[in-house]
Every structure is written in structure tokens, then in C-alpha cells.
Amino acid sequence: MAANNRRMSGKKGAQVGSGGQRRKGLEGKGPTPPAEMRKGHKKNRVAGAKARQTARRPAPRGRGGKSTSELVVGRNPVFEALRDGVPASTLYVQQFIDNDERVREALQLAAERGGINLMEAPRPELDRMTNGLNHQGLVLQVPPYEYAHPEDLVEAAADAGEDPLIVALDGVTDPRNLGAVVRSVSAFRGHGVVVPERRAAGMTAGAWKTSAGAAARTPVARATNLTRALEAYKKAGIVVVGLAADGEVELGDLQALGGPVAIVVGSEGKGLSRLVGETCDFRVRIPMPGGAESLNAGVAAGIVLYEAARRRR
DSSP states (O other): OHHHHHHHOOOOSOOTTSTTHHHHHHSOOOSOOOGGGSTTOHHHHHHHHHHHHHHHSOOOOOOOOBOOOEEEESHHHHHHHHHTTOOOSEEEEETTOOOOHHHHHHHHHHHHHOSOEEEEEOHHHHHHHTTTOOOTTEEEEEOOOBOBOHHHHHHHHHHTTOOOEEEEEESOOOHHHHHHHHHHHHHTTOOEEEEESSSSOOOOHHHHHHTTTGGGTSOEEEESSHHHHHHHHHHTTOEEEEEOTTOSEEGGGOGGGGSSEEEEEEBTTTBSOHHHHHHOSEEEEOOOTTOOSOOOHHHHHHHHHHHHHHHTO
């Protein structure tokens, strides 16, 4: 009975069975949302219009991407990489290492270049990092290379007011050949090198060293599909010239080298792949009176680049 009296009393407060609805009704609804999120507000309409406009824009093309980081292992290789200007992010030095001349020179070069972290690590950690290679207490980490997009090379030529001069490598797997080509492209004022994403040499520490510093000023672009990249060049008005020992045109007779051109160099053993060869506007041979069957990619590219540069004077 006492419970019934309490339920029927005139005292104010939450009634039994109300579930605290009155208390909830008094609670705030949180901070007022910004104007851009309030339906009907002018700023909300403006934000919606911008979103729709952005959605209609074509998506930006993917860039060339990055390679993976690389480790240079051993006292002489680390010293040479630092001396030759190979990009580096961290130099790992083994704890209690014998401080010989090569170690002192490597540390001095790293300090002089600046921007390279010096990390001391126990030998077991360096063994783990290098999968048991003979690191001799020095390990240099080379950061991932940032590749350009093939179309960037054309845009760079346009910005300079010049006809594009590009070298594409088809099936070249030796990083030293890539470095040599980059060096030649830089020497003859070319606008960059294109490499396929798969089954091809990339910008490793070896390629950097062979380029003798040219890789710092000559972009390397990576193409997901080299044939499609060359077709895009052709649509942009660039003549695609493939080097082949059995080419139909001799190098000295090719007038197209004086204009916008992409020179395609194949591997020393197999030459151009079938699809790439069929994509080329011309297949050109380099006359070799000495009777050599072929030239490596770096030498072949240098000869053709020289001829192209000579005609552009």
C-alpha cells in the first residue's frame, strides 16, 4: 500500500516506469555542427557544389611510384657509394668495430654530406638486416627511388621549349647499363629514360654509381606497360625509333632524329621484344665496320644520342 501511495503522490519527479525520459529531454544535443554540415545553410550548398565538381574531374594519372629501399653492404662498397653520391638515409656501424682507414673515411663522408643518420648496432642485428652477408661492420641504407611518369618527360621537354629526346629500355636487366644510359642522356641533353616496371633494371645503388651523378639531374620514368607508353608517345607526335642489328634504316639516313624522338634500346642478347619492335616507327641499325654482332645498351644509346644531338644544333 505504501508503494501505491508513493506512486499516486503529487510530488514532482520521475514517475515509476517513465524510463527517465524527462531527464533525457533535458540533456543537450551536443555542439552545433559547422555551417558546412547543416542542411539548407548557404555554406552547405557551396560545399556540396564543390564536391560534385571534384567528382566530375578526371582522376589524376598515377605517377611512376617508388622502388624499395636497398642496402649497400661492406666497407669498400659503402665507401664507394658515399664517395660517388649515391643517395643514402642511414649508415649503420657495428658496435666496437675496428676503426680502420675505410671506416674512418666512410664516417667522414657521411658527416660531410649531411642528412645521413648514423646508427650504432650490434653485430647480430646487422647480420639479421643483411641476411648473413659479410657486411664488415658497415651497412648503408639507400632510400626508395622516386620514379617519374613517362608523360612527365614530354612535359619537361615542352617546358624547356625543346623537342623530346627520350631513351626507353626494353629488357635491359643490368643496373650498370641503366646507369650508363642515364649518363649518356644527361651528356646529350636528353629529357629522361623510361624503363618497364617488370623484368628490367631499376635505379639501384649500382645504377646510381655508374651514372656518375647524372641520375641526380636526369629523371627515370617507370612504365607499367612499355608498349602502351610508346603508343602514347606516338599519339603525342613523337617518332619511336628502335635499335636492331637487322634494322631497315641505317642510323645516318634517319632524318627523324632531328625532331621529337624516343629511342628504344633492347637487351644485348635478345634485342627488342616482338611487341615493342612492332610499335616502333623505324627499326634502325648502327653500322659496325669492325664486324661486332651487337653493342651493349649503354654504348648503343650513346651513339644514337650523339647523332640526335648533332642534328639538333
